[in-house]
Amino acid sequence: MEISSDTFLDNASAALRDTDKAKRRDFIAIATPQIRKAAIDEFEGFDALRKHVKRIRQHSLNNLAHYLEKFEQEAVQNGNRVHFARDGAQLNDIVLDICQQHGAKKVIKGKSMITEETGLNDFLKRGNLDVVETDLGEYIIQLAGEAPSHIVGPALHKSADEIGELFLKNHKLGDREFQETENLVDEARGVLREHFLKGDVGIIGSNALIAENGYSMLVTNEGNGDLCANLPDVLVICTSIDRVLPRAEDATAMLRLLVRSATGQPQTCYTSFYSGPRRDTDIDGPVETHFVLLDNRRSDILTSDYREMLECIRCGACLNHCPIYASVGGHAYGSVYQGPMGSVLTPLLTSLEESSALPNACTTCGRCAEVCPADIPLPDLLRNLRQEENDKKLTSSRWRSGLKLHSWLARHPRLYQWVTGIVIPAMHIIGGSRGRLSRLPMASGWTSQRDFPAPESRTFMQQYKARLRKNHEQ
Amino acid sequence: MSNSSRAELLDKLRDTASGQSAGRIELERNAMGSGNAPFVSANNLSLTYLQNVLANRGSITCVANRNEAVQAVGNYLYGHFRSHRLVAGNDPRLAAMPWRDAGVLPRFGSLEEGEPAALSYAKLGIVETGAVVTYTGKGNPCANHLLPEHHLVLVDVNDLVLNLEQAWEKINGDLGKDGRPRGINMIAGPSSTADIEGQVVYGAHGPRRWHVILLGEVPEETRELAKNNAPTD
Numbered sequence: 258m259e260i261s262s263d264t265f266l267d268n269a270s271a272a273l274r275d276t277d278k279a280k281r282r283d284f285i286a287i288a289t290p291q292i293r294k295a296a297i298d299e300f301e302g303f304d305a306l307r308k309h310v311k312r313i314r315q316h317s318l319n320n321l322a323h324y325l326e327k328f329e330q331e332a333v334q335n336g337n338r339v340h341f342a343r344d345g346a347q348l349n350d351i352v353l354d355i356c357q358q359h360g361a362k363k364v365i366k367g368k369s370m371i372t373e374e375t376g377l378n379d380f381l382k383r384g385n386l387d388v389v390e391t392d393l394g395e396y397i398i399q400l401a402g403e404a405p406s407h408i409v410g411p412a413l414h415k416s417a418d419e420i421g422e423l424f425l426k427n428h429k430l431g432d433r434e435f436q437e438t439e440n441l442v443d444e445a446r447g448v449l450r451e452h453f454l455k456g457d458v459g460i461i462g463s464n465a466l467i468a469e470n471g472y473s474m475l476v477t478n479e480g481n482g483d484l485c486a487n488l489p490d491v492l493v494i495c496t497s498i499d500r501v502l503p504r505a506e507d508a509t510a511m512l513r514l515l516v517r518s519a520t521g522q523p524q525t526c527y528t529s530f531y532s533g534p535r536r537d538t539d540i541d542g543p544v545e546t547h548f549v550l551l552d553n554r555r556s557d558i559l560t561s562d563y564r565e566m567l568e569c570i571r572c573g574a575c576l577n578h579c580p581i582y583a584s585v586g587g588h589a590y591g592s593v594y595q596g597p598m599g600s601v602l603t604p605l606l607t608s609l610e611e612s613s614a615l616p617n618a619c620t621t622c623g624r625c626a627e628v629c630p631a632d633i634p635l636p637d638l639l640r641n642l643r644q645e646e647n648d649k650k651l652t653s654s655r656w657r658s659g660l661k662l663h664s665w666l667a668r669h670p671r672l673y674q675w676v677t678g679i680v681i682p683a684m685h686i687i688g689g690s691r692g693r694l695s696r697l698p699m700a701s702g703w704t705s706q707r708d709f710p711a712p713e714s715r716t717f718m719q720q721y722k723a724r725l726r727k728n729h730e731q
Numbered sequence: 732m733s734n735s736s737r738a739e740l741l742d743k744l745r746d747t748a749s750g751q752s753a754g755r756i757e758l759e760r761n762a763m764g765s766g767n768a769p770f771v772s773a774n775n776l777s778l779t780y781l782q783n784v785l786a787n788r789g790s791i792t793c794v795a796n797r798n799e800a801v802q803a804v805g806n807y808l809y810g811h812f813r814s815h816r817l818v819a820g821n822d823p824r825l826a827a828m829p830w831r832d833a834g835v836l837p838r839f840g841s842l843e844e845g846e847p848a849a850l851s852y853a854k855l856g857i858v859e860t861g862a863v864v865t866y867t868g869k870g871n872p873c874a875n876h877l878l879p880e881h882h883l884v885l886v887d888v889n890d891l892v893l894n895l896e897q898a899w900e901k902i903n904g905d906l907g908k909d910g911r912p913r914g915i916n917m918i919a920g921p922s923s924t925a926d927i928e929g930q931v932v933y934g935a936h937g938p939r940r941w942h943v944i945l946l947g948e949v950p951e952e953t954r955e956l957a958k959n960n961a962p963t964d
Contacts, residue, residue, distance in 0.1 A: 325741065391936070392926070481935070484937070487877060510765070523769070527919075532912070532915075541874055
């Protein structure tokens with residue numbers, strides 16, 4: 258997985274200066290939480306269902322070998338070929354090999370975060386294949402040569418005007434104007450329809466693999482994934498090993514959480530379950546189907562303190578509620594996974610050395626954990642990664658010394674109270690009537706951008722003790 | 732190449748697994764039961780179902796019998812296309828309908844270029860989400876629900892189920908009896924996208940309109956709802 262997360266701070270600074278894109282980030286941060294809340298308020302049992310699905314996910318992960326083998330057995334019985342890929346490179350090789358065996362020229366793709374993770378598109382293009390993303394958002398960023406900025410709405414950072422310019426440049430359809438968003442969607446519909454009808458191989462992702470019957474669940478609103486799954490002669494479903502669930506009803510229980518959290522609907526326009534190739538009774542559909550199941554360090558995550566991250570259902574709610582994501586947008590993260598879930602997952606799938614900025618891109622406000630339908634304690638996981646960063650000495654020695662000093666002081670409460678009893682009133686006095694400090698030793702990172710609010714005149718413990726004394730006297 | 736990865740991965744996972752037998756794992760899963768479903772009143776399923784279809788931006792018609800059903804299809808087609816061109820899957824229930832009475836002569840098969848409308852006969856209607864369920868096969872070629880401009884679906888009122896759990900009970904029954912279809916499709920609205928500035932637009936790739944015709948005896952209240960929400964051209 259290729260990332261550029263080491264430049265997070267520079268990317269974030271650039272994003273903060275881009276006021277045009279900030280408007281669209283505001284849409285994500287303001288509208289999508291409201292849409293989600295309305296859907297969840299209507300469903301009184303949401304929290305209870307969240308706990309139920311968490312139990313199911315934990316049970317599945319505790320018995321992952323059993324359920325993967327069961328799924329494989331059922332999928333093979335359904336007529337599929339099942340491949341396991343150790344890492345992204347192996348997944349790419351397997352998919353290219355399938356395409357070449359069929360002499361494929363054009364590959365049409367539904368939205369798949371796994372193939373974003375492995376960089377499949379570029380790999381197939383190097384193998385002389387024409388690869389067309391068909392989810393509208395993915396198609397737009399493919400034309401723009403960009404990475405997704407959001408795991409659910411990959412092109413939400415782009416304005417309609419920018420998309421219009423992209424279409425004018427890439428679709429040779431003469432002079433025209435795009436008055437409405439509908440005009441843009443219509444044009445993409447027409448162009449992509451041609452690609453759908455000419456695709457030799459379809460590649461899609463999977464929202465869940467069902468062990469009991471070997472079906473794969475696909476959740477979309479556009480229906481593009483279904484066209485990729487049904488029109489070409491060959492279908493390849495690329496997903497990761499952690500997607501397996503015991504039963505079909507488990508998949509639709511998860512669906513209830515996923516769709517409400519992502520788009521506020523009770524069910525997406527298309528929820529499809531695919532079992533394999535065309536049957537004797539079918540008059541259309543693929544004649545050959547493959548599953549490629551990716552590990553890419555997930556089996557390591559399973560045995561680590563971060564295993565709950567494997568329960569993520571990729572709804573995007575944590576991104577939509579994150580103040581950092583809202584401020585800097587998805588591209589700043591330099592990873593196909595952004596926001597809180599991306600800040601945990603990216604270091605686990607790559608290395609903390611390459612992406613240590615991400616766990617620090619968090620205010621620990623806790624909104625992500627509150628809204629996560631998979632009940633993942635994201636702030637705790639981010640804090641643990643920071644701890645690891647410190648233990649591996651990836652932070653500056655000055656920072657580590659500061660933390661060490663603070664930790665030592667915190668373990669000596671009397672001394673801590675004595676020191677803060679001097680420092681806090683002093684800061685209050687320096688803050689004066691403005692109530693703010695424009696300079697602070699060892700905190701220039703803060704004060705170079707904004708003033709530091711001066712604290713109250715006394716520490717909490719000083720005030721607490723004074724109150725106790727007063728109550729005692731009364 | 733992937734064979735060695737398979738063995739390597741499964742060995743690794745077995746080492747970290749609970750180590751329980753398949754029977755114990757099954758028992759553990761059974762003990763977890765089903766999750767919460769949103770409350771759906773069983774008082775008037777047909778009314779709630781059609782309300783949810785409307786919420787999914789579908790349009791609705793209510794008909795009492797097969798004669799009314801073909802008339803409704805004919806009216807819909809003429810209202811939108813000034814023609815009666817229609818494609819339908821090779822579903823014996825559709826083949827047995829009195830099409831001539833409505834002047835509609837469907838072509839039975841898979842949708843071809845230039846054909847604007849297709850009709851499916853749903854296996855089930857899910858009240859909880861306002862969805863229909865179809866299985867791919869001769870009776871429902873996938874082109875018929877993915878490629879037309881307008882997708883029409885007949886839903887028998889006796890095939891309405893309360894929620895997704897009840898839908899799976901029925902589907903699992905069919906799978907046990909008839910084998911596994913290639914695709915099980917739950918459809919809950921016309922194709923849509925919000926990928927451009929978050930604005931919802933219908934007809935992203937598939938049908939721009941989705942029309943549900945509920946067939947059978949329903950309470951007056953349901954008929955009123957359908958009458959008050961008759962599809963517009």
